[in-house]
Amino acid sequence: MLAMNYRGPKRVRIDEKPMPEIRHPEDAIVRVTRSCICGSDLHLYNGNVPDTRVGTTFGHEFIGEIVEVGSEVTKVKIGDMVLVPFNISCGKCHFCRQGLFGNCHESNPEATAVGAIYGYSHTAGGYNGGQAEYVRVPYANVGPTVIPEGMDPDDAVLLTDVVPTGYQAAEMGGIQKGDTVVVFGAGPIGIMAAKCSWLFGAGRVIIIDQYDYRLEFAKNYSQCEAYNFKTDMDDPVLFIKKITDWMGADVVIDAVGAEAAGDAMQTITGRKLLLQAGSATALHWAINSVKKGGIVSIVGVYGPTDNLVPIGNVLNKGLTIRANQASVKRLLPRLIEHVLNGVIEPKKLITHRIPLEEIADGYRIFSAKLDNCIKPVLIPPSAR
């Protein structure tokens, strides 16, 4: 089968790889019909995630058809079209039972600080991902969800990560009616977080990024204010203070993570020299621009070591920091409802449809923000 093949930082290609096999009675094999490149795949692509082995197939956002099931699989059957949450969860452990499906304790032996994620290095369990024609899906009784009749596959594929992560970013913000919410990062997750902030009753939503085309998109799609931190302001924190009556935002969402730009020291130490677990510029700004007693919600992904952030200000301002990988399984029923009712229209985020065979170009287009790219979707040959 064709599958993406990581060869080193900023080097990927498509190769023939062996078909995945059932390894566990609760496994299923899925024929992929859509997969996406996620902003967090860029951390892998750039070589910033420890234990990313050469030969890995990335891809944690995918949908497809069940073509084979293990002996203990009862909830889905061959022929079902399913969307597969990006986190692999057993549904039985202490954490899954609490609804923390992104923190499962029975799927990632290699690290306890992160749950298992498809195609996201051995630090996240050592599973191959869905940027391929076929993929092994463990715990098929728990994760895969049959795509409802009438749902567009382009909407379905974005329900595997983008929509739940954006929604949870807003949910973790504990937004109260009338709150001012600032979102750092106008990538797909940031745009979705801004959109979902309204669902929780935000009174004002502001998004900040460095790319005008993304800000323009966010302004229209998320119906929010949009500002460019390179051209509209000198200091993002000061700017936010000024436009919030010198108080700061009630809630600030970090939807950027380790690849943040905007601060030379963070960029050099975090992205170039890897002396920190990525550049924490957005988180730094979030802590400093939220009001006293406010909430910082983090969905931007950072590495497992350390980052330079003003933790003293977290204490002195009495902030609450909330963060997690999205618990996709927990959120899906509500979000499927929102998509079917037209409250959220995920597929509008898709700007590029790229044949799986051209994956190297896809990564370059997405990572270098070429051709006004917001969200690229990969289509395997069998699904075209």
Place this chain on the structure above:
Amino acid sequence: MENTPEKFAHIKGWGIDADPKNDPTYPMKNRLNLEQTGYSWDRPTLQAETVEVLHSNERPNLTAVFGTALPPSGLSGMIRRWAFNYSENEYRHWLPLIIADRVNVVEGVLDDFMHGKIPNIFSEKGYPAEWKHSRGTLIAKMAGVAIVSTAAILLLSGKGKKKKRKTWLKPIE
């Protein structure tokens, strides 16, 4: 066992100010209101370990399922095995893993050659897309690489060294 007032009847005032809504994890976490019982759940069927799988020393065992892609091998594998002697709390765990990743890149190139494949770096880096959508940037990038490479080659070959200054006096023969 549930955390009921009866259970804590011996503690005066137990739970009188408890407010389930005052929970910063709500609604992310479904509080089970059970005693913490550790590894007590009914574990899923255990996957057979058919390849070498490294596991964090912050847990006693493998998880019930795990990925089997790319078991550790070669020099990078040796570094990874060493790294897993240390907990996720230690740089001795993470930094060797990053080094192993870089070693693994060289192993990958050698492996390609051994299989008669010459990696097409230009294509793997997606430069055809950059050529199409941002030609100027790519040309500037390539020019930069060419300048740095040429300088490095000249420096290493000794051509960049300063020539010996000529002297007016002839050396004594």
